[in-house]
Amino acid sequence: MRGLEPPFEIEYKGAVTKVTEAEIKNRRIFYIQFQGNEKVLTITVGKGLGDEKFWTSIPEGRQEEAEEVGKLIAAYIRSKKN
Amino acid sequence: MCYYNGQRVTRAEYIELKSLAKPVRNYPFLNVGVHNGFNYAPCAILVPSENNKDFDIVQAEWGYVPGFVKTRAEANIFRAKYTTLNFKSENLFVKEDGKRSMWADAAKNRRCLVLSTGIVESRHIPKIGKKGQELKEMIKYPYQVTLKDKEYFYLPGLYNEWLDPETGQFVNTVAFGITDANTVMSQIHNSKKRMPSILTEDLAWEWLMENPSEERLSQIARTQIPSKLLEFCTVDRNYRTTLEATPLEYPELAAIDTTFVDTEELQFDHWQELQTVKA
Numbered sequence: 001m002r003g004l005e006p007p008f009e010i011e012y013k014g015a016v017t018k019v020t021e022a023e024i025k026n027r028r029i030f031y032i033q034f035q036g037n038e039k040v041l042t043i044t045v046g047k048g049l050g051d052e053k054f055w056t057s058i059p060e061g062r063q064e065e066a067e068e069v070g071k072l073i074a075a076y077i078r079s080k081k082n
Numbered sequence: 083m084c085y086y087n088g089q090r091v092t093r094a095e096y097i098e099l100k101s102l103a104k105p106v107r108n109y110p111f112l113n114v115g116v117h118n119g120f121n122y123a124p125c126a127i128l129v130p131s132e133n134n135k136d137f138d139i140v141q142a143e144w145g146y147v148p149g150f151v152k153t154r155a156e157a158n159i160f161r162a163k164y165t166t167l168n169f170k171s172e173n174l175f176v177k178e179d180g181k182r183s184m185w186a187d188a189a190k191n192r193r194c195l196v197l198s199t200g201i202v203e204s205r206h207i208p209k210i211g212k213k214g215q216e217l218k219e220m221i222k223y224p225y226q227v228t229l230k231d232k233e234y235f236y237l238p239g240l241y242n243e244w245l246d247p248e249t250g251q252f253v254n255t256v257a258f259g260i261t262d263a264n265t266v267m268s269q270i271h272n273s274k275k276r277m278p279s280i281l282t283e284d285l286a287w288e289w290l291m292e293n294p295s296e297e298r299l300s301q302i303a304r305t306q307i308p309s310k311l312l313e314f315c316t317v318d319r320n321y322r323t324t325l326e327a328t329p330l331e332y333p334e335l336a337a338i339d340t341t342f343v344d345t346e347e348l349q350f351d352h353w354q355e356l357q358t359v360k361a
Contacts, residue, residue, distance in 0.1 A: 022139045049090045056087045059103040063087040
């Protein structure tokens with residue numbers, strides 16, 4: 001399994017956003033701290049019925065943000081591999 | 083059919099995702115600007131993963147509780163009596179009286195890294211009386227101290243997995259190492275002249291992932307960061323309640339003397355050694 005990323009930053013909606021990866025109950029979660037007063041978002045990768053992977057917020061309710069930020073995190077991690 | 087956040091998932095996946103919500107709720111420790119040790123609030127520590135090839139970020143209560151403490155009430159009494167927020171790096175294995183230190187077992191078997199973005203320490207200045215004389219009463223001026231060009235840094239930690247009998251859950255408790263202050267820190271933390279042992283990345287890795295000798299661990303734990311690598315500013319006294327260190331100037335306060343930083347010599351300046359090796 002890929003090692004945990006040290007804390008890193010992505011640009012989301014034009015602002016620098018802090019991301020911290022952690023492992024809880026054998027699952028990788030990403031803890032996202034936005035600038036300003038927006039509530040912290042926690043996301044993980046879920047598995048759909050057909051085994052397709054999808055980004056989801058923990059707890060439920062912020063799916064759109066989970067998908068948007070999740071894609072940026074995936075791009076960041078991929079870019080480090082290259 | 084189960085749905086999680088609008089996505090169709092199996093029942094097993096649904097249960098697993100749902101079960102993450104509670105620990106995630108208990109995971110706010112990375113978002114706290116200032117940790118007040120005396121609240122024993124959770125903070126982030128790095129511990130080696132089970133295969134010892136990687137590490138995990140987990141949460142721990144700041145304030146070490148040894149295994150023999152039986153209840154939460156006893157734990158709080160113990161922490162109030164002994165103040166186990168820090169361990170003296172000089173006493174990692176052996177106390178001043180030559181006896182085995184209470185930290186020795188953890189130093190051998192339960193080392194961790196405490197992740198920090200900055201520390202807050204108070205400078206004590208005597209109040210001035212009506213006749214211009216110094217009084218015993220002190221005015222505290224809090225400073226936030228950070229590292230130049232580094233958002234995070236590592237402190238050598240010792241942790242213990244303690245069973246809280248009231249909840250039946252294991253709780254990590256942690257203390258981090260302190261060492262003799264450098265010249266900037268001895269002006270800021272002028273009541274004790276001590277500072278956290280801030281590790282280079284190489285030393286942090288060695289402390290966490292390798293098996294150094296007792297002598298080497300003691301050396302690492304005593305690491306003194308040079309003054310020239312620190313940044314500092316005074317902050318609002320409300321940091322204990324707001325948990326944020328908000329820069330604030332105190333016009334009456336004399337500046338910290340930094341004229342010596344380029345010639346500073348420290349006994350355990352492993353940062354200097356690193357710079358020398360790289361040069």
